[in-house]
Amino acid sequence: MTEAVQYINGQWLAGEGEAFVSLDPAKNEEIWRGAAAGAEQVAEAIAAAREASVPWAERPVEERLAIAKRYAELLNEHKDSLARVIARETGKPQWETLTEVAAMVGKVGISEKAYFERTGTVENPIPGARAFVRHKPHGVVAVFGPYNFPGHLPNGHIVPALIAGNTVVFKPSELTPMVAQEMVRLWAQAGLPAGVLNLVQGEVATGKALAAHPGLDGLFFTGSSRTGNLLHSQFSGQPGKILALEMGGNNPLVVTRVEDVDAAVHTIVQSAFITSGQRCTCSRRLLLPKGEAGDRLLARLIEVTRAIRVGRYDADPQPFMGSMISEKAAKSMVAAQAHLLALGGESLLMLKQLQAGTGLVSPGIIDVTAIGELPDEEYFGPLLQVIRYTELPEALAIANNTRYGLSAGLLSDSQEDWDYFFRRIRAGIVNWNKPITGASSAAPFGGIGESGNHRASAYYAADYCAYPVASVEDDRVTMPASLSPGLQF
Numbered sequence: 001m002t003e004a005v006q007y008i009n010g011q012w013l014a015g016e017g018e019a020f021v022s023l024d025p026a027k028n029e030e031i032w033r034g035a036a037a038g039a040e041q042v043a044e045a046i047a048a049a050r051e052a053s054v055p056w057a058e059r060p061v062e063e064r065l066a067i068a069k070r071y072a073e074l075l076n077e078h079k080d081s082l083a084r085v086i087a088r089e090t091g092k093p094q095w096e097t098l099t100e101v102a103a104m105v106g107k108v109g110i111s112e113k114a115y116f117e118r119t120g121t122v123e124n125p126i127p128g129a130r131a132f133v134r135h136k137p138h139g140v141v142a143v144f145g146p147y148n149f150p151g152h153l154p155n156g157h158i159v160p161a162l163i164a165g166n167t168v169v170f171k172p173s174e175l176t177p178m179v180a181q182e183m184v185r186l187w188a189q190a191g192l193p194a195g196v197l198n199l200v201q202g203e204v205a206t207g208k209a210l211a212a213h214p215g216l217d218g219l220f221f222t223g224s225s226r227t228g229n230l231l232h233s234q235f236s237g238q239p240g241k242i243l244a245l246e247m248g249g250n251n252p253l254v255v256t257r258v259e260d261v262d263a264a265v266h267t268i269v270q271s272a273f274i275t276s277g278q279r280c281t282c283s284r285r286l287l288l289p290k291g292e293a294g295d296r297l298l299a300r301l302i303e304v305t306r307a308i309r310v311g312r313y314d315a316d317p318q319p320f321m322g323s324m325i326s327e328k329a330a331k332s333m334v335a336a337q338a339h340l341l342a343l344g345g346e347s348l349l350m351l352k353q354l355q356a357g358t359g360l361v362s363p364g365i366i367d368v369t370a371i372g373e374l375p376d377e378e379y380f381g382p383l384l385q386v387i388r389y390t391e392l393p394e395a396l397a398i399a400n401n402t403r404y405g406l407s408a409g410l411l412s413d414s415q416e417d418w419d420y421f422f423r424r425i426r427a428g429i430v431n432w433n434k435p436i437t438g439a440s441s442a443a444p445f446g447g448i449g450e451s452g453n454h455r456a457s458a459y460y461a462a463d464y465c466a467y468p469v470a471s472v473e474d475d476r477v478t479m480p481a482s483l484s485p486g487l488q489f
Ligand SMILES: NC(=O)C1=CN([C@@H]2O[C@H](COP(=O)(O)OP(=O)(O)OC[C@H]3O[C@@H](n4cnc5c(N)ncnc54)[C@H](O)[C@@H]3O)[C@@H](O)[C@H]2O)C=CC1
Pocket: 144, 145, 146, 147, 148, 149, 153, 171, 172, 173, 174, 202, 203, 204, 207, 208, 211, 222, 223, 224, 225, 226, 227, 228, 230, 246, 247, 248, 249, 279, 280, 378, 380, 406, 451
C-alpha cells in the first residue's frame, strides 16, 4: 500500500495503519484506496501543527486572508471537478454538489467578515490609559468532519480556524477521503505553509488517536450525537481545551392553517427529503392537524413524494434524491422503518432499497401517531414520521419532546400561530414558512440539548476559533493621581 493519502508537514505520505477503501455508493464501485494514519503519524501531524503554530499566528491577518482568498479562487476554478468528486463519493446529485462547492467558496468571505466583526480589535478610551479587547488563536486544533457535506462542513471549521491563526489537523469521515484530499490539495496550492493544515485519514482508530492526543488545544467536531457525546466525556476535566460540537437532531415541522397546499408540500419535501434525508437539519417529524385540511395536505404530500425522482448522481435528467452514503445506511433506514411499524406505525409510503449493493432508496412516510413511546432517535435518511394533533399547544409539546434541539419550523398563514410557536419552541434554527434545511452561512448555526454544546458554528464559528484578551495599556508607568489608603511615597 503506497498511496500518499496523508498530508503531514507539507508532505503527501502513505498511511502506516489499516487499509480502507471508499466506495461510489450509487454504482457499488471502489473509487479510492489507502492506508490509515497510524497513531505515530497522528502525533507527527500534531507536532508539525505545533511547529507551524507561532509563525502562522504571527503573520498579519491580511496575509492569512490572502491565502484563504486564493484557496476560494482555486475552489471556484475547480468547482466542476470537485463537485463531481463529492457526487461520486457521497451519491448526492451533481446539481446539489455544485451548491456545496459554492457554499465552500462563499465561506471565505463570510468568515473574513465574521472574524473582524466578532473577534476584531476594540479600543475603549479610559482615563489615563487605553483599554483593548483583542483576540488570539487557540493554537493547534483538530477538525472532524461528517460524510454528508464532506467539503462544506469541515470547511466551515477549517476556514475560520486558519483565518484566526490556528493550525489544524483535519480528520475527515472515512467514507469521504477523496473529497478531503482534493480540498487539502487546493489549500496547499494556495500557498499554505507546511504544517499549517495537516490531513490524517482513517477510520475510528485514527479519530481516537487524534482526539486523545494531549497536544491539542481544541477540537471542532461535526458528526453524530453518539460520537460527539463520546468526545464530550473524553474532554471532561480539561477546561483549558475548547470543544465545539455540531451534532444531530430529531427536527419537528408543525403545520397549522395553510391556504397554498402545494407550497406547503414543497416546503415539507425540501425539509425532509433533500440530500436523501441526510442533513442534520432535515425534518424527521411532521406534525399535522387532525381533520380534513390535514388529510388533504397529507394526501398531496404522499402523491408528490411518490413521484420524487431518485437516481444516480450523474443521471440526465438529474434526480432530486441521489444515493444514500452506503448500502449499510440504506439498510439501516429500512430497519428503522420496520422498527416503527412493529411499534404500531402505519406506513403511508414505504421506503425501499431500490437496487441491491447501492444506497439508492425511495422516500418513505409513516404515520406514528399511534405509537405510545415514539423513539427519540435521529433516523438519518428519507423517512418522514407523521404525527396528527388536535391543538397547537399539544403540537408544541410533541415538537419539544426530544433530547435534541437543532432545527424546527412552522408552516402557517397565521402570525398569531407563529408568535406562539416561536416563543415555545426549543431549537437553534426556527423557521416560518421556509424549509428547515439550507441554513445560511451568514447566520449562527447550532442547536441546544444533544444537538451541540453551545458553540454555534457558521457565522459564529469565529467565536470558538479565538479567545478574547482584555488589556489596559499606557506608554509609561506613572503614579496615580491619588494613592490608596495606607500607602506612602
Ligand atoms: N449539527 C451539524 O452541523 C451536523 C451534524 N451532522 C450529524 O452527523 C451525523 C452523520 O455524520 P457521520 O459521519 O455519520 O458522523 P460520525 O459521528 O460517525 O463521524 C464523524 C467523524 O468522527 C469520527 N469518529 C467516529 N467515532 C469516533 C470516535 N470514537 N473517536 C473519534 N472520532 C470518531 C469519524 O471517523 C468521522 O471523522 C448525523 O448524525 C448528522 O446529524 C451532520 C452534518 C451537520
